[in-house]
Amino acid sequence: MDSPALELRGIDMHYGYVRALDTIDIEVRQGEVLGLLGDNGAGKSTLLKVMSGVHQPTAGEIRVHGTPATFASPADSTHAGIQMVYQDLALVDAQDISTNLNLGREILRKGPLGWLGFVDHKAQRRRSAAELEKLGVRTAAVTRPVEMLSGGQRQVVALARGATRVAGAERNGVLLLDEPTAALGYEQTQQVQALIRRLADQGVACILVTHNLPLAMAVCDRIAVLNRGRKVADVPVAETDNDQLVGWITGARPSMF
């Protein structure tokens, strides 16, 4: 079996005297959805920030597809094929779906116009439509401004933007999802859930941070629970249940380790 898409070993993170993360070992494989649960302040966000290069760990090792990596900045982690989808989506409302999906990797026109920096809108729209299709997502026409989309559609666009940057490459990347359904209703949550599953089926490794236990149970292959900076559980979803997870989250249940 090949090495995990993303692997963290012995990650320590101190904020002054506060130990936010305490020797965390965690890994996610290609095509796997790992749920990251924990109460507020358990260290989920900090861990996510270590993975996305926002924070540098005090100690520990990060490996991407088996290769040791240091993330000095978010750009480094992006470069290594790790994409973060933030809770606040960070879409450009006034621009259309295609422009949002292509931001930072625009297709330039061929010939002299391309040298002047002219963008090939048609090719970008075609690519966006194809990528959305590959994800099995139909939102609106790719020329629709994001501000004219519903909350669920926006979430799908934000997810797709992350996904299109990690999927399809020679080696699939890692998608970090921070509460992707926090602002969504029941039906839209179902849709996002289906999309995450589809991404995993295409070989993307997903790490899902959420407070939503039913979502985690439904979409994840494996769940890790953090409590006060320590990993207290790491189990396949099939071998656990709601009560056990709540026990680990609240600290009522002793650590597996």
Add this chain to the structure above:
Amino acid sequence: MAVTIAPAARAAGAEKDKDPAVIRSLIFVRDRGIFVLWALLLIAFSIWASPYFASVDNAILIANAAAITAIFAAGVAVGIIGGALDLSIPGTAALAGCVCGWLITHGTPTWLSIVAALALGAVVGVINGLITLRGFNPIIVTIGTLSAMSGLAAVIVGGYTIPGLDSLTFMGTQRYLGVPAPVWIVAALFAAGTVFLTRTRDGIRMMAVGGNPEAVRRSGIHSNRYKVLGFVISGFCAALGGLVTTALVTEANPAASPGIIFNALTAVALAGVSLAGGRGSLPRVLVGALILGTISNALTLKGIQPYWATAVTGVLLLGSLALEKWVSTTVSRRLVLSAHASTHTGTR
């Protein structure tokens, strides 16, 4: 409308999705409403102020009268679209005019003086941009540079105007093919600006930075350089406007008139360019400036006091705000409706 997650095979067979008619018409009103408004005004005035209004000569007159406002409005609009309201425009304009005039009277070739003045405008933009990047409020920063620049302009010319800049008339009162030079300049500026904002990578990224710098930064783009770029373009437009003003009167005046910025802002706001940044289009801004010119022209033709033009413009501006509000609430209501509808469409 609904977010449908269908198996890829089924989605592939589905025909290319189009937005429903309602959404399309709302987008039309939002994006093209001002053109319709202008057309209506033109028709109304043609009847009301017949036969003087609807003539080629009068059209050229309107275009020429709107030219200066249009140039400054382009600067203000690009600044706002890029995320910052640039209030230093009158100062930059005065400085550019004075520097150009000073250079010409000191024996510099006219073309070089013009290039120098335009470059100076861009430099003022860089200064504004770099200071703003330090985390200061762009409005305050540009108020600061506004007085710094107009003061500097007065210093350069010793507090007096520089008269007799006849070598500039080629971009002032001169006509080409019967059309005055400022109109050509405006046409070129807006054509170039529109192509830049909608067709080029840098322009699109600049608009995106104005809309949501965080989104751009997270896409792995250095958003700061695009913030500065917005100031540079608005500084360039300010300098160009200053030069055309100077050329029209063949006199460089160090007094920065704040009226410039309010006229320009009116045109920009009429064009529906949101002060929040990230949206707007230059053709609409041009029509905004033309509407201002059209109204004052028609009222003048009918011998109505010019104050009425100002009043009418203000009412139009408020009306356009109301329309914009209506469009955005209608859109969000439609979206809520469709979100309800999607619960019955079934997923998976």
